[in-house]
Amino acid sequence: MSRENLMLQIHQIQDEMLVMGSLVEQATMKSIESLKKRDKKMAVEVYNADRKINEKRYAIENSVLILIATQQPLAHDLRLLAALLEVSAEIERMGDYAKGIAKVVVNLGDFDIPVPIKEIDQMATLALSMLHRALGAFIIEDGETAKSIPAEDDKVDEMYNKVQRLLVNLMIEKPQNIDHANLLMWVAHNLERMGDRVSNICERTIFVTTGELVEIESKKKEIKL
Amino acid sequence: MTNQTDKQWAIETQDLDIYYSDFRAVKNVSLKIEPKKITSIIGPSGCGKSTVLRSFNRMNDFIPGSRVTGGIFFQGQNIYDPRIDPVQVRQRIGMVFQKPNPFPKSIYENVAWGARINNYKENLNDLVEECLVKSALWGEVKDLLQRPALSLSGGQQQRLCIARALAVKPEIILMDEPCSALDPIATLKIEDLMRELSAQYTIIIVTHNMQQAGRASDFTAYFTMDTDRAGSMIEYGVTSQVFTNPTHKSTEDYISGRFG
Amino acid sequence: MKNPLNLVSTTTYGRDLNLEQRQKKATIWKALFRLSTLVGVVALAILIISIVNQAFGLVAIEDTNDRNDFISTSIKEVTKTELIQLIETNLSTNRVRTLDREEPLVERSRHDLMALVETEVFKQRIVDSYSLFGSIFTPNTFRDQVAKKHPEAIVEFKSWFTPQFLQESMSKTPELAGIRTALFGSLFLILITISVAFPLGVSAAIYLEEYARQNTWLSRVIQTNIDNLAGVPSIIYGILGLTIFVRAFEPITSGRLFGYEGANGRTILAAGLTMALLILPILITNAQEAIRAVPNSLRQASYGLGATQWQTIWYHVLPYALPGILTGTILAISRALGETAPLIIVGAATYITKDPSGLFSNFTAIPIQIYNWTTRPQQEFRNIAAVAILVLMFMLLSMNAVAILWRNKIQNKR
Numbered sequence A: 001m002s003r004e005n006l007m008l009q010i011h012q013i014q015d016e017m018l019v020m021g022s023l024v025e026q027a028t029m030k031s032i033e034s035l036k037k038r039d040k041k042m043a044v045e046v047y048n049a050d051r052k053i054n055e056k057r058y059a060i061e062n063s064v065l066i067l068i069a070t071q072q073p074l075a076h077d078l079r080l081l082a083a084l085l086e087v088s089a090e091i092e093r094m095g096d097y098a099k100g101i102a103k104v105v106v107n108l109g110d111f112d113i114p115v116p117i118k119e120i121d122q123m124a125t126l127a128l129s130m131l132h133r134a135l136g137a138f139i140i141e142d143g144e145t146a147k148s149i150p151a152e153d154d155k156v157d158e159m160y161n162k163v164q165r166l167l168v169n170l171m172i173e174k175p176q177n178i179d180h181a182n183l184l185m186w187v188a189h190n191l192e193r194m195g196d197r198v199s200n201i202c203e204r205t206i207f208v209t210t211g212e213l214v215e216i217e218s219k220k221k222e223i224k225l
Numbered sequence B: 001m002t003n004q005t006d007k008q009w010a011i012e013t014q015d016l017d018i019y020y021s022d023f024r025a026v027k028n029v030s031l032k033i034e035p036k037k038i039t040s041i042i043g044p045s046g047c048g049k050s051t052v053l054r055s056f057n058r059m060n061d062f063i064p065g066s067r068v069t070g071g072i073f074f075q076g077q078n079i080y081d082p083r084i085d086p087v088q089v090r091q092r093i094g095m096v097f098q099k100p101n102p103f104p105k106s107i108y109e110n111v112a113w114g115a116r117i118n119n120y121k122e123n124l125n126d127l128v129e130e131c132l133v134k135s136a137l138w139g140e141v142k143d144l145l146q147r148p149a150l151s152l153s154g155g156q157q158q159r160l161c162i163a164r165a166l167a168v169k170p171e172i173i174l175m176d177e178p179c180s181a182l183d184p185i186a187t188l189k190i191e192d193l194m195r196e197l198s199a200q201y202t203i204i205i206v207t208h209n210m211q212q213a214g215r216a217s218d219f220t221a222y223f224t225m226d227t228d229r230a231g232s233m234i235e236y237g238v239t240s241q242v243f244t245n246p247t248h249k250s251t252e253d254y255i256s257g258r259f260g
Numbered sequence C: 001m002k003n004p005l006n007l008v009s010t011t012t013y014g015r016d017l018n019l020e021q022r023q024k025k026a027t028i029w030k031a032l033f034r035l036s037t038l039v040g041v042v043a044l045a046i047l048i049i050s051i052v053n054q055a056f057g058l059v060a061i062e063d064t065n066d067r068n069d070f071i072s073t074s075i076k077e078v079t080k081t082e083l084i085q086l087i088e089t090n091l092s093t094n095r096v097r098t099l100d101r102e103e104p105l106v107e108r109s110r111h112d113l114m115a116l117v118e119t120e121v122f123k124q125r126i127v128d129s130y131s132l133f134g135s136i137f138t139p140n141t142f143r144d145q146v147a148k149k150h151p152e153a154i155v156e157f158k159s160w161f162t163p164q165f166l167q168e169s170m171s172k173t174p175e176l177a178g179i180r181t182a183l184f185g186s187l188f189l190i191l192i193t194i195s196v197a198f199p200l201g202v203s204a205a206i207y208l209e210e211y212a213r214q215n216t217w218l219s220r221v222i223q224t225n226i227d228n229l230a231g232v233p234s235i236i237y238g239i240l241g242l243t244i245f246v247r248a249f250e251p252i253t254s255g256r257l258f259g260y261e262g263a264n265g266r267t268i269l270a271a272g273l274t275m276a277l278l279i280l281p282i283l284i285t286n287a288q289e290a291i292r293a294v295p296n297s298l299r300q301a302s303y304g305l306g307a308t309q310w311q312t313i314w315y316h317v318l319p320y321a322l323p324g325i326l327t328g329t330i331l332a333i334s335r336a337l338g339e340t341a342p343l344i345i346v347g348a349a350t351y352i353t354k355d356p357s358g359l360f361s362n363f364t365a366i367p368i369q370i371y372n373w374t375t376r377p378q379q380e381f382r383n384i385a386a387v388a389i390l391v392l393m394f395m396l397l398s399m400n401a402v403a404i405l406w407r408n409k410i411q412n413k414r
């Protein structure tokens, strides 16, 4: 029996964070779905639902601050609460990316353009799977899993390059596609950024378990002149 | 129950002033204590926290020259009404003190005594066990009930004092800096215990340790002194609110350690 | 210097440490304190030695009447009936009757009768005595002196402390005198004193500490008076006792009011009451001190549980203060046991052979006997006075020991 009250409240915040994560997953999936179906109404729904995610983030932030103010968490508890602030911010940003994708769907309108939906779908599936596992690792504080996930980001990057090439070819083939292909470029870009955010979440997990702030770099990210 | 307010508060004070002879130690306190919750009273030293707390079960009566004006209502009755016997008030509103002060008797006797003098008719052994279980001490002392209470550690002694207070079956438990003589671990144990007890009892705790107020209480009242050295209540609200976003500058300065 | 390492640094930071001088001062003070203790211990030792010195030693014994006039053989061979005969024929009829009343002669043991014959018929007397140290180191001086003055006397070693000394009552002859009457007198007196003073003193202390309003002028006057009364000379109490208990309350203290044939108020009851008066201030102040030492937190704990003031005092304050009160009582008893002056004034008898039998008896007490004996010219009385002092000290010590054991038992239970 020790600090039951604090532990109880931390668990509640963690639950809220998981709910937020699944909201983001749903939003992303739905935005890709609306792109696939070119369903503007659905896209608008996704766009507006982001408000809910933002509110969740503020609620989590508030709870964390109250706990810090009233409970004097230290050591592991303090790292966990600090990480919760960071992770909720990352998830919220990912929600914004889903919102961005939905906005692209609206802006595309009914313009006829061959969307590389298969590749985009794959990117989204991979990024969301990473997010899902990263949050799971965060909750159970599984540092090993957290360390292994960022490597998968390279795959997302790879597919991002592929989609980019496809879209550039599209522009070259048909210059009147340029505006809309550019919009689609943002969709791919957003999905690629999601992978990076997941890496950040994994870094926080490692911070909680070991207390070390390390950047998990994949080999390909190094830039050489 | 006849009461002028719409809600049944555990304790309600109205324009409470407390004097020591001519010195007004506390002025103008109007406070409503939520039942079955933990309310903490914080504030700088000498602002009258203990004075207010003691007035809730008329322990101030023992200080020569102390005087109360205004009302303190418990179950709709002013406990300072001349027709009310303070002994009865103290039996309904128990108290735990700053320094653990078990009687120099056995552990068993410490818990049983209060019940016995209040004409408890049922099985004392059961009562002692029940109270020690509630105060999270039973496991540690169940085989040592006849040992002197003073052989326990400070933290255990304080939990024994809580068990002793519970044995009288009070509705409210007042605690005046119950952890200030204890080490941090024992302190956290008492706080956990308070949390558990708050399901059944109203707890009012005075503490000079604002972190403790933050950790352990649902409501916080902040007291400070005026230029005439009279203490008064500056802020009262939900603890999380008071600790993250106090309404008054003075509260903020106090809880962030800039004053007091 | 004590310091093998030179810890005194060369830099003195502008201060003169002056360590050597300070140490020297400390040494001097320590020596002074030690000396004071030593003086006390030596004084005590001298006191005890001088008492013991008187209580044992060589004596010269001589028959006043030549025993060959009465018996032809050694007394050890005389039969019991002959012994009784010796007594009955050689003592006055009055004396025989007195002896017979004390215990019929025929029922007495042979040993008893032998002693009786030696003392009463042969009138065997101690004619000279010598101190313990003299007896050990220069016994021949004494022997020569005795041989010169009492050629008939035999010299033998005698312990003045004998079972008879405890069993016998007063006598004009030192070697026959005992302390029994005084011992009972003292014990009875203390019993009366304590059973009156203890409840009164403790009650008064409780009232003053727990009930009376503190810091009013009245309570301050009372307090000051009690404190001062503890220092009033005991003879004043004697005069007070004489006026109040012996004279004013004579019907009560003499027992006449209760149908007792008392002659006057000079009874053990009057003396016990006087003594109670004497130790009351000591008892009260000590009990007050003990009650004041009860931590307030204990009272608060009790009140906090809904206890009344009486429950708080009875269950917590008094038990906690009891060891302190007992200490005060020990002091008071010691004082009362050794007091002489008030008893003399109240009218303790100096010569009495009857043990106190009730509240209205005449009585004597050990200190009175000691005082009485030391004023006698014969050396032998001084010897038995020394033994009486030993008895008194033993009584004090054993009473205190009982009280201390009791107190420790209470304290250990905490």
Ligand SMILES: Nc1ncnc2c1ncn2[C@@H]1O[C@H](COP(=O)(O)OP(=O)(O)O)[C@@H](O)[C@H]1O
Pocket: B020, B025, B043, B044, B045, B046, B047, B048, B049, B050, B051, B052, B063, B229
């Ligand atoms: N028994 C007393 N007699 C007189 N003044 C007192 C007494 N107890 C407290 N006070 C005064 O009342 C004020 C409030 O004291 P207290 O309630 O003990 O403060 P706190 O518990 O907040 O430190 C202080 O100024 C203090 O000096």
Ligand SMILES: [Mg+2]
Pocket: B049, B050, B051
């Ligand atoms: Mg206080």
